[in-house]
Amino acid sequence: MDLLRFATAGSVDDGKSTLIGRLLYDTKTIFEDQLEAVERSSRLMGADYTNLALLTDGLRAEREQGITIDVAYRYFATPKRKFIIADTPGHIQYTRNMVTGASTADLAIVLVDARRGMVEQSRRHAFLVTLLRVPHLVVAVNKMDLVDHAQSVYEEIRDEFTAFATKLEVPDLTVIPISALNGDNIVHRSEAMPWYEGPSLLHHLENVHVASDRNLIDVRFPVQYVIRPQSQEHHDYRGYAGTVAGGVLKAGDEVVVLPSGFATRIAGIDTEDGPVEEAFPPMSVTVRLEDDLDVSRGDMICRPHNAPIPSQDIDAMVCWMTDTPLTAGRQLAVKHTTRSARAMVRDLRYRLDVNTLHRDEEAEFLQLNDIGRVQLRTTAPLFVDEYRRNRATGGFILIDESTNSTVGAGMIVGSD
Template structure:
């Protein structure tokens, strides 16, 4: 069974948490005591229905305010697939949380209230989804029960969103009318909308094709750990553990190790369950090479004629996540794949208005939740690809060296 990660996004009160609660409830993925707890809480609050949003809004402040603040992760499975859900906040001031939740997602589900249609937040979330290169986007038009299951409302929102999405790089779009509260088109097809002939949301999530989203062309294996057993019978064993970030690797393949550029050949690929004939993203494996080489954490195994850019000068889009603004001249720690270095902010080319998609040049700082084009100089070279080509080798985080807090998430646009 493969694993699908999906993130939900939308404005406040669009029903994201209710939708996830409905998915969990209708797919029988919650325990009886959980159900009894939310039924009791719903009764205590005077609700006339069981508030399924309480399944994900776990923080007390979230329950009291009726909003989602933190990214809530939930796990469930159906006979076809395993799922990890990231329920991300809708508020503008939690853009950084949305970026965090969507950065590893295969599918993003953007909710729209059928009564309100597309609002500024809907466009902002769709833009962030395209910026983060989430391969599949679902526009879930929620609360269809409140517009009398109207096909005209659905068609109008559908057309408006398709026109907006044409400006973005969205490769796969599905538009599904749902009622999270009533359960229509969430897990089972709705009898109230016979005019809609597409799949339910669950059916779409179970069947969306994600295998081809992985980069199986560019071999990238960042070394995470060097394995040298201390037992005498294994005194000559040297394995390199890590997660395949791209491509397909097989024993006998000719490879080079960066940044040294030394050539070798894969002797074997191993896991705790035994040897493999091939490995591909996102598998975690141990690679053994035929040659004894000086390789350490942060090095990368790749093909001789298909290598990442080795550079200390990085152009990137950065989402700033700290209350203290990003300034030109600032020094930060940078974490890229398994490699760590220090970085100097050389230039801030523009800040991107995520509502209008306009670029604002001439800015000297980036504030909390703002996104901008930044040029960095690192103390040691990064082994990088463009983010559009590989989300693993094209993404990085920036860390404040004094507080050790993550203060920025970056997507590499280019390196030279």
């Protein structure tokens, strides 16, 4: 059994909560007491049927206001896979939550109401999915029961979305007609839509091939923590612990360590369960090197002829996540892999309208939930890759040093 992380985007109106409730219910993830609590609440709110959406509205403030405040994580499993859902609210002001949820996702489901078709919000969601380079996109055309399960409605939305997706470089698009309320095409192919010959949603989630989505070519091992036991038994042990961010590491491999540039070989790769022959993403391992070098947290182990570019000038798409606007000249802290530095915003090249994809080059600031192209100058070099090449070495967060809040998420486009 392996793991698939997916994000869902859409609003309550699109039936997103109902869809998640349906997936949990049909995979028998929901427990009796949870269902009873929801049935109780549904009755109190005067609903005719059990509102599966209530299963996912976690906080009291949300239940009272009927809105979703934050990213919620849900879990279910089938005999084939374990699934982690990042359930993100769809309203315009919550771009930040969707970006957060999509950052770790292998797949994203964008919900479209069959009666309304592709709307501004659908375009925005699809754009954010591609900006975060989620490798697989599923468009779930929901509420097919309300359009008489009409093939033409589905096909029109599918064709419109496919045309839009080619502009966005969507690597893998699947469009599925569903009714979350009735469970059509969720677990099994629906008898109400015999014209649909594709997979049910769950079948697709169980079988979509995600292993090749990782970068297994460019070796990237950001040193996270230096392990020196200082015990009698392991007197001379010195290991570099971390999570493999790219490529495959093997004992005996020639490597270089950035920023020093010293070359050595991997002496061994350890885990508490014993040595491993190969380490690949996202394994957490401890690497020992043949030579005694001065290596510390924030350094990067890579291959001699395939190293990331050390750079203090970062060109990135930034999603801004706080009320105080981002302007040129602003100083921030940046965290990239296991390395932290300070950064100054040198230039805001443009603000991107996520609905029209129009670039506003006159923009002087990014507000909460805005996305723009930003030039940063950092106090120390970062070892960066393009985000499109490696999400783990191409992404970074921005932190406000006075409040310590995470205020921005960056995806590296290039470096100078």
